[in-house]
Amino acid sequence: MDILYQVFIDPFVQMVELPDFFLQVLWEGFVSGVLYALIALGFVLIFKASGVFNFAQGIMVVFAALSLVGLYALGLPAYVALIATVGIMGILAYTVERTIFHHLVNQPDIILLMATIGLTYFLVGFGEFVFGGDPKVMITEELGLPTGSTAFDVLGGLVILQHIDIAAAVIAIIMVACLAVFFNKTRIGRALRAVADDHQAALSVGISLDQIWMIVWFAAGIVALATGIMWGARSDVSFALEIIAFKALPVLILGGFTSIPGAIVGGLIIGIGEKLGEIYWGPLVGGGIESWLAYVIALVFLLFRPQGLFGEKIIERV
Amino acid sequence: MSVMEAGTPAAGIRGAAATSAETAARETLLSVENITLSFGGVHAIRNVSFEIAKGEIRAIIGPNGAGKTSMLNVINGFYHPQEGLISFRGQERRRMKPYEAANQGIARTFQNVALFRGMTTLDNIMAGRTLKMHRGFFWQCLHWGPALKEEVEHRHKVEEIIDFLEIQAIRKTPVGRLPYGLQKRVELARALAMEPDLLLLDEPMAGMNLEEKEDMSRFILDVNQQLGTTIALIEHDIGVVMDLSDRVVVLDHGEKIADGMPADVQANKAVIEAYLGVEH
Numbered sequence: 001m002d003i004l005y006q007v008f009i010d011p012f013v014q015m016v017e018l019p020d021f022f023l024q025v026l027w028e029g030f031v032s033g034v035l036y037a038l039i040a041l042g043f044v045l046i047f048k049a050s051g052v053f054n055f056a057q058g059i060m061v062v063f064a065a066l067s068l069v070g071l072y073a074l075g076l077p078a079y080v081a082l083i084a085t086v087g088i089m090g091i092l093a094y095t096v097e098r099t100i101f102h103h104l105v106n107q108p109d110i111i112l113l114m115a116t117i118g119l120t121y122f123l124v125g126f127g128e129f130v131f132g133g134d135p136k137v138m139i140t141e142e143l144g145l146p147t148g149s150t151a152f153d154v155l156g157g158l159v160i161l162q163h164i165d166i167a168a169a170v171i172a173i174i175m176v177a178c179l180a181v182f183f184n185k186t187r188i189g190r191a192l193r194a195v196a197d198d199h200q201a202a203l204s205v206g207i208s209l210d211q212i213w214m215i216v217w218f219a220a221g222i223v224a225l226a227t228g229i230m231w232g233a234r235s236d237v238s239f240a241l242e243i244i245a246f247k248a249l250p251v252l253i254l255g256g257f258t259s260i261p262g263a264i265v266g267g268l269i270i271g272i273g274e275k276l277g278e279i280y281w282g283p284l285v286g287g288g289i290e291s292w293l294a295y296v297i298a299l300v301f302l303l304f305r306p307q308g309l310f311g312e313k314i315i316e317r318v
Numbered sequence: 319m320s321v322m323e324a325g326t327p328a329a330g331i332r333g334a335a336a337t338s339a340e341t342a343a344r345e346t347l348l349s350v351e352n353i354t355l356s357f358g359g360v361h362a363i364r365n366v367s368f369e370i371a372k373g374e375i376r377a378i379i380g381p382n383g384a385g386k387t388s389m390l391n392v393i394n395g396f397y398h399p400q401e402g403l404i405s406f407r408g409q410e411r412r413r414m415k416p417y418e419a420a421n422q423g424i425a426r427t428f429q430n431v432a433l434f435r436g437m438t439t440l441d442n443i444m445a446g447r448t449l450k451m452h453r454g455f456f457w458q459c460l461h462w463g464p465a466l467k468e469e470v471e472h473r474h475k476v477e478e479i480i481d482f483l484e485i486q487a488i489r490k491t492p493v494g495r496l497p498y499g500l501q502k503r504v505e506l507a508r509a510l511a512m513e514p515d516l517l518l519l520d521e522p523m524a525g526m527n528l529e530e531k532e533d534m535s536r537f538i539l540d541v542n543q544q545l546g547t548t549i550a551l552i553e554h555d556i557g558v559v560m561d562l563s564d565r566v567v568v569l570d571h572g573e574k575i576a577d578g579m580p581a582d583v584q585a586n587k588a589v590i591e592a593y594l595g596v597e598h
Contacts, residue, residue: 194437198434201428201434202434204428205420206417206512
C-alpha cells in the first residue's frame with residue numbers, strides 16, 4: 001500500500017503544499033516544451049511538404065548556430081551576422097534542392113528519408129571542417145536578447161523567470177502563428193500539402209516541386225536558426241546539440257507529424273510532463289527518468305492514436 | 319457517332335468555340351511527330367506521329383503495354399522522348415516540361431487516380447487553380463484584402479465545376495475516403511479547374527460499373543460540347559470509345575497501327591489482329 005500512496009497521493013500532496021515550487025516546475029516544463037516545439041516545427045514543415053522525416057533537421061540547427069557564431073567571430077556586427085546566416089540557410093536550401101531532391105521527384109518516401117540521412121552525415125563533416133569541433137558560446141547579449149531574471153512573489157514563495165526563456169516563448173509563439181496561417185490559408189500552403197500527397201498530380205496541375213521544396217527547406221532553415229539561438233543560449237553551441245533533434249520525435253508522435261498546432265501542444269505536453277515526472281515521481285526510482293519519460297509517453301500514445309493528437313486522419317480503403 | 323449527333327442541340331451553347339468535326343479537322347491543337355521513347359533497351363514508343371484537332375475527342379487505344387500512357391506522359395512532359403517534336407498551339411518543342419504544359423493549358427487525369435488524398439474535395443479542386451492565382455505572398459499570408467477577394471473569386475469558379483460534375487455532397491469530404499468512382503470524378507474536376515484547352519484522360523472509366531460509366535461518358539461529352547475542351551482519351555472499353563470519339567489512333571507495341579474514324583478503325587485488319595491475335 002505504501003507504494004500506491006507514494007505514486008498516487010504523495011506527489012499531489014507535495015504540489016499542493018508547495019504551490020510556488022510547483023509553479024516553478026511548471027514554468028521550467030513550459031519553457032523546455034516551447035523549445036521542443038520549435039525543433040518539432042522544423043520537422044513538421046518538411047514532413048508536410050514531402051512526406052519525409054527530415055533526419056538532417058538536428059544538424060541544421062547546429063549548422064545555423066555555428067554559422068551565426070562563426071560570422072560574428074569574423075568581426076561582423078551581430079545583426080549583420082544574423083542576416084548573413086539567414087542568407088546561408090537560403091543557400092543551403094537551394095543547394096539541397098538542386099543537388100539532391102530535384103533528382104528524386106516521384107521516388108518513394110524511403111528514398112527521400114535516406115537522402116536526408118546522407119545529408120546529415122555530410123553536414124556533420126562539412127561543419128566540423130569549416131567551424132572546428134570545439135563548443136562555442138552563443139552571442140545572446142550581442143543579439144539583444146534579454147538576460148537576467150525576474151522573481152515574482154506568488155503563493156507565498158518566489159517563482160523565478162529567466163528573461164531569455166520568456167523571449168524564447170514569445171518568439172516561438174509568433175513563429176508558430178505565422179506558419180500556421182501560411183500553411184492553412186494560402187495558395188502556397190495548399191500547394192505544399194499537395195506536393196506531400198502526390199508528386200505527379202502536383203506537377204500536373206502546374207505546381208513547381210523545385211520551388212515548393214526550396215521554400216520549405218528555407219523555412220525549416222529559419223526555424224533551425226531560431227532553435228539554434230534559443231538552445232545555444234541555454235547550453236553552448238556544439239555538435240552535441242544535434243541529439244536534441246531526437247527529442248522532437250516523441251513530440252511529433254504526440255502531436256502528429258503533419259500538424260503545426262500539434263507540434264506546439266505535443267512539445268508542451270512532453271516538456272511539462274518530463275519536468276513533473278522528474279521532480280515528483282523521479283525520486284521513487286532514484287531519479288533520472290527525464291531522459292526516457294518522453295518516449296514512454298509517446299509509446300503509450302502510439303497504441304491509442306497512431307496519427308497523433310492533431311495529425312491527418314489515416315485513411316485506408318481496402 | 320450516334321452520341322455526338324444526340325448532343326448537337328448543345329451546339330448553341332458551344333457558341334464560337336464550337337466546331338463540327340469537319341471544320342475542326344483543319345485547325346490542329348497538338349501534334350506529335352516521330353516520337354521515339356525508350357527506357358534503356360525497351361522501346362515504349364517508336365516513331366509515332368498524330369495530331370489532335372481543336373474541339374475533337376481523340377481516342378488513343380491499344381492492348382496493354384502499347385505505349386498509350388507513355389504517350390500522354392510525353393505530351394504533358396513527364397517523359398522526355400529521345401526523338402521527335404511536340405507542337406502545341408503551333409509552338410514546336412523537343413520536350414515538354416510539366417509546369418509548361420500545365421501553364422499552357424494541358425490538364426490530365428491519371429490511370430490509377432492521383433489525388434491529394436488527405437485533402438478535401440474542395441481543396442483538391444482549388445489546387446487545380448494554383449496557376450490561376452496570382453496574389454503575392456504577403457497578401458496571402460494576411461489572408462485579407464486582394465488575396466481574400468481572389469480566393470473568393472476562384473471559389474466561385476470551383477463551385478461551378480462542382481455543380482457541373484454533380485459532386486456537391488462530397489465537397490468537404492477528404493478524397494481518400496470516397497469510393498473509387500467518385501475519386502475519378504474529383505480528379506476530372508481538378509483537371510477542369512485548370513480551364514484547359516486540352517484535357518488528357520487516362521482510362522477515366524477503368525474499374526467502373528455500367529451506371530458510373532454512363533455518367534462519366536455524359537460528363538466527358540458535356541465538357542467537350544459545353545466548354546469546348548479538346549480531349550485526348552485513353553480507354554479500353556471499345557463501346558465507349560466508339561460512342562464518344564471523333565477519331566481514334568491505335569497503338570500496338572509502341573507503334574501506330576491505325577488512325578481514323580471509329581468505324582474505319584474498328585474494321586481495320588491490323589487492329590483486329592492486335593486485339594485478338596493473328597491466326598497462324
